[in-house]
Amino acid sequence: MRGLLLPDLRIFYAIAAGVFGLVFGSFLNVCIYRIPRDMSVFAPRSFCPHCGQPIPWYDNLPLVSYAHLRGRCRACGHSIGVRYPIVELTTAVLWIGVAARYGRSEERRVGKECRSR
Numbered sequence: 040m041r042g043l044l045l046p047d048l049r050i051f052y053a054i055a056a057g058v059f060g061l062v063f064g065s066f067l068n069v070c071i072y073r074i075p076r077d078m079s080v081f082a083p084r085s086f087c088p089h090c091g092q093p094i095p096w097y098d099n100l101p102l103v104s105y106a107h108l109r110g111r112c113r114a115c116g117h118s119i120g121v122r123y124p125i126v127e128l129t130t131a132v133l134w135i136g137v138a139a140r141y142g143r144s145e146e147r148r149v150g151k152e153c154r155s156r
Contacts, residue, residue, distance in 0.1 A: 049139075049142065052138055052142070052143060053135050053138045053139055055138075056134040056135050056137070056138035057131045057132075057134060057135045057138075058131075059134060060130045060131035060132070060133060060134030060135065061101035061102060061127050061128075061130070061131045062101060063130055063134070064101060064126050064127035064128070064129065064130030064131060065099075065101045065127055066080075067126055067130060068122070068123050068126050068127065069085065071122075071126065072088070085099050087112040087114060087115060087117065087119075088119075089112060089115055089117035090112060090114055090115035090117065092112065092114035092115065094112075094113075098113055101124075101127040101131075102124055102127055102128060102131075105119065105123060105124045106124075110124075
C-alpha cells in the first residue's frame with residue numbers, strides 16, 4: 040500500500056516545489072531590481088518601474104499576472120520586461136528539478152534502508 044502512494048506524492052511534491060520556486064523567483068526579481076538601486080527588498084510594496092503605481096496582490100502573481108496582463112502595467116500600460124517571467128519560470132523549473140532528483144529526505148532514508156537489506 041505504501042509503495043502505491045509514493046508516486047502520487049512525488050507529483051504533489053514536485054508541484055509544491057514549482058509553486059515555491061515561482062514565489063522565490065518573484066522575490067529574486069525584487070532583489071535583482073532593488074539591490075543595485077540601494078533600495079529595501081521589503082518595503083515599499085511592488086510597484087511599476089515606469090509610473091511608480093503600487094501593484095495590487097492580484098496583479099503580482101508569478102507568471103499568471105504577467106500572462107493575464109500581457110506583460111503590461113495595469114495602471115499605465117507600459118510594457119514590463121520579459122526578464123521577470125523568465126527568472127520566475129527558470130527558478131520554478133530548477134526547484135522542480137531538485138525535487139524530482141532528490142525527493143524528500145524521508146524518501147531517501149527509506150530507499151537507503153531498503154537497499155541495505
